[in-house]
Amino acid sequence: MRKIRIGLIGFGTVGSGVVKILKKKRLFLKRKSGIEIILKRVCDIDFRRRRGISLNRSIITKDYRDVIKDPDIDIVIELVGGIHPAKEIIMGALSNGKDVVTANKALLAEEGSSIFELAARAKREVYFEASVGAGIPIIKSIRESLIANKFNTIYGIVNGTSNFILSKMSSDYCTFAEALREARRRGFAEKRPRLDIEGIDSAHKLLLLVRLAFGKILKLNNIFVEGIRSIELSDVKYAAEMNLEIKLLAIAKKIKDELEVRVHPTLISKEHMLASVDGIFNAIYVDTDTAGELLFYGQGAGSVPSSSSVVSDIMDLAKRRLGAGQNQVIFLKDNSIKRLRKMDEIFSRYYIRFMAIDRPGVLSRISACLGKHNISIASVSQKERKRARVVPIVMITHEAKERSMHNALEEIYRLAVIRERPVAIRMEEL
Amino acid sequence: MRKIRIGLIGFGTVGSGVVKILKKKRLFLKRKSGIEIILKRVCDIDFRRRRGISLNRSIITKDYRDVIKDPDIDIVIELVGGIHPAKEIIMGALSNGKDVVTANKALLAEEGSSIFELAARAKREVYFEASVGAGIPIIKSIRESLIANKFNTIYGIVNGTSNFILSKMSSDYCTFAEALREARRRGFAEKRPRLDIEGIDSAHKLLLLVRLAFGKILKLNNIFVEGIRSIELSDVKYAAEMNLEIKLLAIAKKIKDELEVRVHPTLISKEHMLASVDGIFNAIYVDTDTAGELLFYGQGAGSVPSSSSVVSDIMDLAKRRLGAGQNQVIFLKDNSIKRLRKMDEIFSRYYIRFMAIDRPGVLSRISACLGKHNISIASVSQKERKRARVVPIVMITHEAKERSMHNALEEIYRLAVIRERPVAIRMEEL
Numbered sequence: 001m002r003k004i005r006i007g008l009i010g011f012g013t014v015g016s017g018v019v020k021i022l023k024k025k026r027l028f029l030k031r032k033s034g035i036e037i038i039l040k041r042v043c044d045i046d047f048r049r050r051r052g053i054s055l056n057r058s059i060i061t062k063d064y065r066d067v068i069k070d071p072d073i074d075i076v077i078e079l080v081g082g083i084h085p086a087k088e089i090i091m092g093a094l095s096n097g098k099d100v101v102t103a104n105k106a107l108l109a110e111e112g113s114s115i116f117e118l119a120a121r122a123k124r125e126v127y128f129e130a131s132v133g134a135g136i137p138i139i140k141s142i143r144e145s146l147i148a149n150k151f152n153t154i155y156g157i158v159n160g161t162s163n164f165i166l167s168k169m170s171s172d173y174c175t176f177a178e179a180l181r182e183a184r185r186r187g188f189a190e191k192r193p194r195l196d197i198e199g200i201d202s203a204h205k206l207l208l209l210v211r212l213a214f215g216k217i218l219k220l221n222n223i224f225v226e227g228i229r230s231i232e233l234s235d236v237k238y239a240a241e242m243n244l245e246i247k248l249l250a251i252a253k254k255i256k257d258e259l260e261v262r263v264h265p266t267l268i269s270k271e272h273m274l275a276s277v278d279g280i281f282n283a284i285y286v287d288t289d290t291a292g293e294l295l296f297y298g299q300g301a302g303s304v305p306s307s308s309s310v311v312s313d314i315m316d317l318a319k320r321r322l323g324a325g326q327n328q329v330i331f332l333k334d335n336s337i338k339r340l341r342k343m344d345e346i347f348s349r350y351y352i353r354f355m356a357i358d359r360p361g362v363l364s365r366i367s368a369c370l371g372k373h374n375i376s377i378a379s380v381s382q383k384e385r386k387r388a389r390v391v392p393i394v395m396i397t398h399e400a401k402e403r404s405m406h407n408a409l410e411e412i413y414r415l416a417v418i419r420e421r422p423v424a425i426r427m428e429e430l
Numbered sequence: 431m432r433k434i435r436i437g438l439i440g441f442g443t444v445g446s447g448v449v450k451i452l453k454k455k456r457l458f459l460k461r462k463s464g465i466e467i468i469l470k471r472v473c474d475i476d477f478r479r480r481r482g483i484s485l486n487r488s489i490i491t492k493d494y495r496d497v498i499k500d501p502d503i504d505i506v507i508e509l510v511g512g513i514h515p516a517k518e519i520i521m522g523a524l525s526n527g528k529d530v531v532t533a534n535k536a537l538l539a540e541e542g543s544s545i546f547e548l549a550a551r552a553k554r555e556v557y558f559e560a561s562v563g564a565g566i567p568i569i570k571s572i573r574e575s576l577i578a579n580k581f582n583t584i585y586g587i588v589n590g591t592s593n594f595i596l597s598k599m600s601s602d603y604c605t606f607a608e609a610l611r612e613a614r615r616r617g618f619a620e621k622r623p624r625l626d627i628e629g630i631d632s633a634h635k636l637l638l639l640v641r642l643a644f645g646k647i648l649k650l651n652n653i654f655v656e657g658i659r660s661i662e663l664s665d666v667k668y669a670a671e672m673n674l675e676i677k678l679l680a681i682a683k684k685i686k687d688e689l690e691v692r693v694h695p696t697l698i699s700k701e702h703m704l705a706s707v708d709g710i711f712n713a714i715y716v717d718t719d720t721a722g723e724l725l726f727y728g729q730g731a732g733s734v735p736s737s738s739s740v741v742s743d744i745m746d747l748a749k750r751r752l753g754a755g756q757n758q759v760i761f762l763k764d765n766s767i768k769r770l771r772k773m774d775e776i777f778s779r780y781y782i783r784f785m786a787i788d789r790p791g792v793l794s795r796i797s798a799c800l801g802k803h804n805i806s807i808a809s810v811s812q813k814e815r816k817r818a819r820v821v822p823i824v825m826i827t828h829e830a831k832e833r834s835m836h837n838a839l840e841e842i843y844r845l846a847v848i849r850e851r852p853v854a855i856r857m858e859e860l
Binding site: 021025028029032033116129134135136137140141144145146147148149150151155211212214215216217218222223224230231232234235238239242244246249251254255257258259260261262264265266267268269271272273274276277281285288290291292293294295296297298299302304305307308309311312315316323331332333334336337338339340341343346351353379381383392394396423425426427428429430 | 451455458459462463546559564565566567570571574575576577578579580581585641642644645646647648652653654660661662664665668669672674676679681684685687688689690691692694695696697698699701702703704706707711715718720721722723724725726727728729732734735737738739741742745746753761762763764766767768769770771773776781783809811813822824826853855856857858859860
């Protein structure tokens with residue numbers, strides 16, 4: 001078994017999420033990749049706070065140098081956040097020949113050049129999937145899957161706090177202050193949410209996307225950034241009347257030989273998929289010369305989704321360090337699945353339509369038959385067809401077993417008042 | 431410069447798209463990856479048809495064995511489609527030590543096991559990003575980015591033809607036959623669209639997704655498949671009245687220890703993002719234990735988007751063959767970008783709101799001022815506020831320059847009838 005040793009610095013929300021996954025899914029990851037990930041050191045300045053996870057005393061330290069200088073450690077995970085000492089940690093780790101995984105968008109946006117230059121000199125990698133869109137694999141998609149693409153446009157909803165506030169104002173017609181209060185109450189906004197609601201966090205993420213997609217290295221003060229603090233409820237309402245929605249968009253657009261890069265509240269059509277991105281969700285829409293329009297949507301924050309991306313970065317770097325041959329497509333069986341459910345056994349709500357002779361008592365005969373098969377009706381409507389003896393009856397059922405529905409419809413079809421084979425369409429509640 | 435030699439078999443729609451990209455973007459890909467891709471052979475049974483691309487006579491052949499037996503070739507691209515001789519091509523290529531890229535969902539869904547087993551024995555890879563969702567990076571996302579995830583649910587709109595027909599019926603209230611005719615006219619449906627409209631193509635793709643996400647190997651006859659042929663316009667209409675949309679969904683759902691796998695027309699809420707997937711677009715929604723809900727959206731068919739995925743597979747395999755060290759994050763500068771456009775210089779439509787004293791002539795003074803700055807108004811509405819002397823006036827402008835807008839608003843703010851700083855929100859037409 002090939003092994004990779006990692007050291008994690010910053011045992012906070014995301015850090016503890018990563019440790020939990022690495023522990024819980026150790027075997028799962030090993031079977032999928034052929035690699036064993038060993039958590040050699042965990043560093044934080046405070047280990048007293050409860051994280052719902054126990055660490056062996058021997059691996060914890062309060063000094064990050066114990067991690068970045070440990071010759072056994074292959075990959076350093078920086079989840080401290082902020083500029084210092086995060087920068088020193090990453091630069092130190094690279095200098096010592098370690099690959100680095102980080103979720104630190106502020107640092108990469110502001111100090112990315114010196115970090116990536118050092119990484120190139122040291123022939124090491126800095127991976128940062130969790131830095132934009134938490135669990136959404138946007139970084140790798142741009143870097144690898146879209147390698148043959150030139151980008152025209154990026155539109156991102158990349159700050160969950162702002163999007164929660166704007167969605168709330170739009171759905172509940174509440175004020176900015178009320179929406180912010182609710183965001184705080186639900187843990188979606190920090191006490192001092194300046195970076196979020198003033199657009200700085202979105203701008204940091206946009207700078208990373210622009211660097212990846214256009215190879216353009218910009219600083220925060222190169223671009224226009226406007227947050228959502230001054231959005232008034234009246235504007236949200238007037239926009240809605242015009243079928244428009246206000247979103248905080250991170251925008252990068254190539255127009256001829258110029259690039260526009262900006263973050264600001266933006267009115268978009270309610271018909272566009274970006275307008276449907278609600279609450280703390282994030283989405284990144286890109287338009288390229290080859291793949292065309294693409295949209296990536298998912299939870300944009302949170303310990304668990306971010307951990308998904310951090311662990312994916314760890315596994316990619318582990319494969320890279322151990323050399324090729326480890327990328328074999330492995331179809332790992334989910335052992336918790338015992339059997340394939342037969343179609344007859346599934347449960348679903350159904351839309352059903354009968355073409356029946358317009359005569360008293362028809363509805364009661366149909367519903368009696370459905371009832372006999374344990375199918376209960378959620379709604380019925382009899383559609384009028386002028387000058388027709390045969391009228392459509394449309395029903396939505398509660399959850400019913402496919403077999404029961406099948407049998408009931410066969411029986412109903414045999415009723416003298418029914419004129420066509422009944423139509424049934426399954427429903428899914430997403 | 432490190433080199434990889436490839437042979438392409440099947441010079442049809444996708445094949446010629448791939449060759450075009452490899453030619454047009456040879457340098458671009460080389461600079462991004464450090465690898466030169468050399469197209470050594472191209473095989474097809476017919477080279478007379480025009481593809482808008484010229485090939486050197488010396489590289490073309492009508493015998494696929496010339497490709498799979500060529501000892502110089504590293505990677506074979508199979509774009510023939512169908513079961514035979516595609517299977518012989520892939521098996522032969524793997525036996526001869528080549529990696530394989532294919533877009534052949536039917537073959538992988540039906541004969542995947544023998545192919546993947548041979549690949550594992552030969553320690554070679556079969557990559558197939560273009561087989562599901564064309565340019566959408568769903569395969570790699572499931573395999574690599576979501577490596578730490580266990581899957582609960584997959585809902586896919588994975589057949590562009592069916593989705594075009596259903597969207598058309600829903601937006602234009604036309605019949606299935608009319609929508610199919612339109613799909614054919616626009617090249618979105620083949621002459622014999624059986625595989626598409628009967629759900630077989632969706633089922634093939636679903637089988638691949640299920641194999642990847644759940645490690646479950648199923649055959650077409652293990653799962654329930656129902657196409658869209660019997661969807662009637664009346665049902666589309668009745669569904670719309672209930673705020674529901676009919677989509678052909680490929681569904682895989684884990685419920686306790688059972689897995690449901692099925693393809694059928696499905697009613698979903700118009701509010702869900704999947705309901706907004708219109709025309710030939712595809713989307714795959716997944717719900718996992720770690721990253722949570724994710725949605726991947728993009729063009730699901732077509733020569734160019736598929737080529738994006740085929741080339742990405744080629745580059746990944748090339749890196750893998752040449753060993754590590756080639757995955758360095760390269761921020762390749764888009765040289766066609768000459769400058770960053772200043773915020774003052776951008777053009778946008780604007781939503782603007784003025785709080786003005788309710789007095790005759792106010793509107794004409796505002797619009798005169800906008801006109802002076804070359805800003806033309808697309809719509810105006812004066813919102814009534816009962817018992818108020820100050821009323822909001824809301825306008826949407828045509829495209830205007832940011833600087834002009836800024837200057838105009840400053841000027842308008844100084845008018846005696848204006849009582850608050852005017853509000854301006856930029857619009858984007860996506």
